[in-house]
Amino acid sequence: MDYAGSAKNLAGCVAAAGGLGLFFGGVVGMPEWPFVVAALYAIGALVAPPPRRQTGALPPPRDPQTLRADLTAHDRRFLGQLPPDVETAYRKVTQDLRDLLDRPALLQTGSPDTFVVERMVVDYLPTSVEAYLELPRAFADSHLVDGRLTARELLLEQLTLLATAAEDVTTSAARDASQRLAVQSRFLAERFGPTSGDLNLGDR
Numbered sequence: 001m002d003y004a005g006s007a008k009n010l011a012g013c014v015a016a017a018g019g020l021g022l023f024f025g026g027v028v029g030m031p032e033w034p035f036v037v038a039a040l041y042a043i044g045a046l047v048a049p050p051p052r053r054q055t056g057a058l059p060p061p062r063d064p065q066t067l068r069a070d071l072t073a074h075d076r077r078f079l080g081q082l083p084p085d086v087e088t089a090y091r092k093v094t095q096d097l098r099d100l101l102d103r104p105a106l107l108q109t110g111s112p113d114t115f116v117v118e119r120m121v122v123d124y125l126p127t128s129v130e131a132y133l134e135l136p137r138a139f140a141d142s143h144l145v146d147g148r149l150t151a152r153e154l155l156l157e158q159l160t161l162l163a164t165a166a167e168d169v170t171t172s173a174a175r176d177a178s179q180r181l182a183v184q185s186r187f188l189a190e191r192f193g194p195t196s197g198d199l200n201l202g203d204r
Contacts, residue, residue: 061114064104067121071097074121078129083141086132086152089159093125096166106173113169120162128158 062070071094082090100106100117107114132140132155140151149157 061109062118062122064101064107067118068098068101070121071101074126074129077126078133081133082129083152086155086159089156089163090125090129093120093159093162093166096163096170097121097125100166100170100173106170113173116165116169120165125162128155128162131155 075094078090079087097117097120107117132151135151143150145151145154
């Protein structure tokens with residue numbers, strides 16, 4: 001949108017019109033009124049919000065190989081810095097995610113399951129761990145956050161949620177694959193089973 005139709009120009013025009021109203025109402029006289037109108041226009045244009053930047057297109061989905069590389073990079077950054085119980089919980093999440101990524105046929109492009117796995121790898125998991133590692137260890141292990149849990153306990157809680165989410169995605173994706181296997185089984189039973197009218201190739 002050009003400046004003539006922008007919010008800043010419209011706000012400036014409204015403020016300038018108010019200045020003209022002051023002139024015609026006798027509040028501002030000659031020779032000040034042109035300066036008052038110009039000043040009010042400038043103020044209106046200044047306080048108006050700037051135009052919103054157009055959001056760029058979303059990045060393309062990351063393929064399973066790239067996501068596995070992301071997990072390896074997380075391991076290099078995080079392992080060795082976490083308490084043993086937290087590291088165990090972290091490894092549970094990453095192993096569940098790797099099990100899925102090692103079977104890319106389970107993750108259909110554009111599916112909700114695939115989206116969740118990607119967000120877990122590139123956002124949810126590293127964000128949780130990074131927030132914990134930014135804290136001094138003694139503080140993270142002893143001070144309550146919001147009077148409820150320590151930062152260490154909160155991270156364990158989040159890692160448990162992520163592990164559960166990974167298991168749920170695995171169940172959902174595997175269920176779809178199991179259905180395809182069941183359909184194939186029914187087809188073969190109808191095609192070659194004992195009650196089929198077709199030639200049983202196993203007979204001699």
